[in-house]
Amino acid sequence: MRKISDFSVSHPVTVTMIVLGVILLGWISFQRLGIDLFPDLNNPRLFVEISAGERPPEEMEKQYVDPIENMIFTQKGITGVSSAIRVGAARITVEYGWDMDMDEAFLNLQKAAAGFGQGDSDVEITITQHDPNSDPVMTAALVNPEVTDMDGPRRIAENYIRNELVRIEGIAGVEISGGETKEVIVRTDPYMLEAYGLTVDGIAATIRNYNVEASGGTVTEMGTSYLIKGVSVMETIDDIREIILAWKEPAEGQQLTGGQQSSRGQAGGAASADKAPVFLRDVADVSLGNREPDNIVRLNGTRCLGLSIFKEMRFNTVEASRNIREALGRIEKALPGYEIVVIQDQGRFINSSIGEVRQTALFGIFLAVLILYVFLRRLGTTAII
Numbered sequence: 001m002r003k004i005s006d007f008s009v010s011h012p013v014t015v016t017m018i019v020l021g022v023i024l025l026g027w028i029s030f031q032r033l034g035i036d037l038f039p040d041l042n043n044p045r046l047f048v049e050i051s052a053g054e055r056p057p058e059e060m061e062k063q064y065v066d067p068i069e070n071m072i073f074t075q076k077g078i079t080g081v082s083s084a085i086r087v088g089a090a091r092i093t094v095e096y097g098w099d100m101d102m103d104e105a106f107l108n109l110q111k112a113a114a115g116f117g118q119g120d121s122d123v124e125i126t127i128t129q130h131d132p133n134s135d136p137v138m139t140a141a142l143v144n145p146e147v148t149d150m151d152g153p154r155r156i157a158e159n160y161i162r163n164e165l166v167r168i169e170g171i172a173g174v175e176i177s178g179g180e181t182k183e184v185i186v187r188t189d190p191y192m193l194e195a196y197g198l199t200v201d202g203i204a205a206t207i208r209n210y211n212v213e214a215s216g217g218t219v220t221e222m223g224t225s226y227l228i229k230g231v232s233v234m235e236t237i238d239d240i241r242e243i244i245l246a247w248k249e250p251a252e253g254q255q256l257t258g259g260q261q262s263s264r265g266q267a268g269g270a271a272s273a274d275k276a277p278v279f280l281r282d283v284a285d286v287s288l289g290n291r292e293p294d295n296i297v298r299l300n301g302t303r304c305l306g307l308s309i310f311k312e313m314r315f316n317t318v319e320a321s322r323n324i325r326e327a328l329g330r331i332e333k334a335l336p337g338y339e340i341v342v343i344q345d346q347g348r349f350i351n352s353s354i355g356e357v358r359q360t361a362l363f364g365i366f367l368a369v370l371i372l373y374v375f376l377r378r379l380g381t382t383a384i385i
Contacts, residue, residue, distance in 0.1 A: 046129060050065070050090040052090075075109060102129065140343060148303065169315075171311055186207075207280070243280040317347055318347045321345055321348065
């Protein structure tokens, strides 16, 4: 101990530089220290979310969950796989070892799952790095008092706001709630169905068959291959109204209208010359409306959209919150008439807690110095200690 004291007295500049170096390293380490609300006690995870209309759980498990789980087990670094299935949706949780590079794991899993569900238009497979059951780092509301149709704000949130936020470093995903989706509503007339001998199930099957995009293979000519693809004929609501459901004998003395003659000509040999087509508009009222929303979000009594923003695991919550607030400010300027109100922010709570700890530490230092001075009665000695 005496040698250390003698060295410190003999080489004050060297000791000062060592102390300053230690302080500098401590400051750099402090700046890189992760800040979160709770410690992370779980293994690194990825989540595969499957959405497939209204398919029953048994079909979801057989067609999608089992094949995807078998594919997942071929990936490296896997320590466990679990799944939860309900009507029209499933979630597969993939756990990795602590030494696994999660960026590499995410890209590998995304590439391996790209081939699943491509033949079904109503199937959507999404891979995320956030736990759907975890709390969002920030919750915000997209408000426009002049808008009552939530389909417009939903499309803005899905196509613009979500894309802008997921580009931020450390942001895993954005969930949107309170939106509405446009859908085609077909209200059939039971008396007309009975008159034409049609059923609701038959009409639904016909509409579904008209809206199919199928591959027809390839044709090779002079060394060039051409891809043949059958494209859906329905692009507007009028196309849906003009769907032919059946062919019926016209009543005695009834003549075909111009539209019926045109449809018969377009159908080629599908019907005989003495039969008239029965259009969907003849037996049903076809209109465009909003689907019944799964949930409704209100802010101070005004309909709005809810934005739940999730961060990646082990990313600094305070930094993520600061980046999100800066991005929301830019987004709000780009959307005239819309206001983005932050409802809940984990970063603000953490900063408040850190501020209280800092104030408590400073108060403790002041009391310790005061007590030392009271006992020592010497300012110089107190400063040295």
